[in-house]
Amino acid sequence: MKKIRLLVIVLLAIGASLFWAMTSERTVNVWGKDGFSYELVIPAYVTVHESKDEDNRSHVQSTGPFEDVVTEWTLKQFGWKPFAHVKVTARTLPSGDTFLYDEVVFTEETIPFTARFTPPKDVWAWEQWAEGRVNESHHDVFGVDATDVAAGYATSDHGSFVVSQSFHSVEKTYEDEETKTNSTIRVLRSERAPTLVPNSSIERRFDAPPWERMDGWILLSNEALFSSKETMDDYVAFAEEETYKRLNWLTADGAYTKLAHSIEPSHPNGYGRVLGRMQDDEALRLYESTRERWYENLVAHSWVTLIQYQTDKLASGEANGSRWPTEFTSTWLKNAYGVTAPYVDTRYNEYIAFFLDDVSEQFGWKVAGGTNGSQEVEQYARFLLDRIEAGDVLRTPNGYLLIDYFKEDAPTPLITHASLNHELGGLKILLTAYERTKEAAFLHAAEQIMTGIEEAGADQGGWIRPNGDLWYQMRPDGTMSSDDYPQLTLLDLLEANELLERIGKPRNVSFDDMIDAKVRFLQEEGVAFIPKVSELLKRRDG
Structure with missing residues (x-):
């Protein structure tokens, strides 16, 4: 009888532990700087594994005056069954500010979890930017750009930060059997605003289906990103009106913008790294007329991602010595001349070369040990x-x-x-x-x-x-x-x-x-x- 009672107690204890593990949450700190922190809020039965092997590693990458601290994690159920891959890039800019980019890809199964961004304890004034009213004007070439401006801007005596929307997408690839080339785009599934916890934190919920991704960004500074409310309002008005000039969907690898329907694979919600848009001459123009810190940081994002894009393409052999190859195929170019990705668009490359040199001269940014960017x-x-x-x-x-x-x-x-x-x-x-x-x-x-x-x-x-x-x-x-x-x-x-x-x-x-x-x-x-x-x-x- 005692053995039976003991067995029941053990089973009840195991059941209670499992119930706690299945219903409770814990936090894992993954990044922090100057009182700002970024942590994952995950179910108690999920374990976080920071990977340091060749395919999934933590490393520091320097590009001139920029430094990226890139850390990748695998999330596992009960320590053995992987279900999600998390990548966080903390990019320190020449201004001293930080772009924080996050990306989550679920694998075999979706187990929702949350990322929590917490600023230093203070009274933060929140300016809502996105009102959920996307400019749905139809462009003859690109259709409708469904992305919205960033969620908002927060300020206090400790500094300021801007938080983006969360972008839910899936990669689509067209494989050309004749040329043996691939053309890859991202299809935007949805866009979601982060959750604002007043005087506490900003939270993102990750819950995409398997093999789809969710990503977003935060730009934070110990200073005000805008010198006045008027200059901030000017930017928001510009971003809402100039649908095909402003950049909303930023990643550590570059900005994603709306693609023409003629791109393979064709999709009404197709987005890609369009070289003519990655080169953010609008931000440079606005910086030159206002000297606002916000625009300087957008220029910095553009400059470093173009340098890294070029470096990555050359290293992978895709470029074969070219400068900035286009990575998706245009059907009209393919049908007319047989040209498929990767190929070099001479106009985009001209624009990029002048942009990088102009920025390098104006800000003094150069890549050590080479001429890239200058x-x-x-x-x-x-x-x-x-x-x-x-x-x-x-x-x-x-x-x-x-x-x-x-x-x-x-x-x-x-x-x-x-x-x-x-x-x-x-x-x-x-x-x-x-x-x-x-x-x-x-x-x-x-x-x-x-x-x-x-x-x-x-x-x-x-x-x-x-x-x-x-x-x-x-x-x-x-x-x-x-x-x-x-x-x-x-x-x-x-x-x-x-x-x-x-x-x-x-x-x-x-x-x-x-x-x-x-x-x-x-x-x-x-x-x-x-x-x-x-x-x-x-x-x-x-």
Whole structure:
């Protein structure tokens, strides 16, 4: 009888322990700095394993003045059955502020848990940014961007922080059987605001289905991120209005933005690392006009993720020596020319090279032991010389045009069209590289491209259309086609001629002819010039 009673007591104790383990929670601290802390709130029966092997490791990564402390954990049931992978990146910025990025991927099973971010004990003033009213205006190319601005901004005597939404997504990959290449995007499942516990903490709930991910970010500072409520309100108004200029979904690996429907795999909620958006020139422009700490940190996020993107692609062999390859396939580019990811978009690469150099010069950011981030224009110009030598051009009688897209691993060059704005972008890269280095090869290539522009479509009237506007491109067969951008190419023409004058060369007469034609066309259409075009026209004509 005593044995039976003892057995019952043991069973009751085990049952009570299991009940406690299944219904109770415990906290695990994973990061802390200056009174701020980040911890996981997990069921008591879940164990946290910090992994330090090759596939799942904790490490510190430095990129110039930036330092990433990346720690990864595996969550297990009762210490043996893995069910989730947690990755937290604490990125210290040159300003001394910290971007905290978290990412959770559930594996075989979903066991919900919470992340809790706790600021120093103080009275925090909370400014709600997102009101749950996403700008659902439809874009002809991108459709609807379903992401919202960050949840809000908190301030106290201890500093300030901004907390993002939580982004729930799943990766989708299209495998091209013919080319044996992959195109990967993220499909946004939903967006969720964090929970604000007044005067206590901010919490995120992780509960995605297996093999889907949830991520978000927090930017924290010991200083005010905005100098006044007015400048903060200006940013929120900008972010709510300029849907395709502001960045909401930030990760340690770069910003994810809305993709066109023509991307493989096509999805109405497809997002990816679009190189032209990762390069956050809007944040740089706003920083230059306001000097706000918030914008400096957004510029920092953009600069370091572009450097790391380039480094990762080169290390993986995806780039084959290129600068910043696009990692998803455009169906129209594939159908027209057979070009699939990874490939090099010459315009995006030009923008990035100028952006990184401008930021490096303005802030003094450089990568130790190399030129990354500070001599990108020269490096990209050398890459263009390599592609010219490889035959990635459209020939004219005495010159050539750079094609818009390079596919480096193709057995033979895949020749695409050459658009006027891409030509002028490559020309500006080569002329700037010549200005900085005085290397004749850069000037020679630039002169060949100018000759190519002058000779392109000569039997069709050149680049100026019968209606006075400009053609967009020359096709591989030599025909001119498609509508020009409203003012982008005009701006490029003005900048290219100013650059020629700056290096002591005469203005290109053909460029001025195209400028005059485009100006007349826009005036006849009643289109107002954008400020930068107006400024350059005044300098030219004044």
